[in-house]
Amino acid sequence: MPALTCTPRLHPPGAMAYYPPMTGRETEVAHLARQGMTNAEIAAELFVTPKAVEYHLGNIYAKFGVTGRHQLRRLLSESRRPALA
Numbered sequence: 001m002p003a004l005t006c007t008p009r010l011h012p013p014g015a016m017a018y019y020p021p022m023t024g025r026e027t028e029v030a031h032l033a034r035q036g037m038t039n040a041e042i043a044a045e046l047f048v049t050p051k052a053v054e055y056h057l058g059n060i061y062a063k064f065g066v067t068g069r070h071q072l073r074r075l076l077s078e079s080r081r082p083a084l085a
Helices: 024-034 039-046 050-064 069-078
Strands: none
Touching: 024 039, 024 050, 024 069, 039 050, 050 069
8 A cells, every 4th residue: 555645735824734744953944044044154154064054954845845935935824833933
């Protein structure tokens, strides 16, 4: 039996949406990316390499079904995720 997958979609403002769980580090990276920080700035803030930031962003993009920061920022700005409030 094939595994069920859920692709998050952009919902109208005020609508509840399902978002897949993120790791603690993914949450930190998403929060800093949402603030407009570059990969290098995020890496310096979290004491990791820029490559590690790229890795985490790739995982975040895949989980949320987005292809870049602009879409991620829009999605997170519209969401009500307490971890990113």
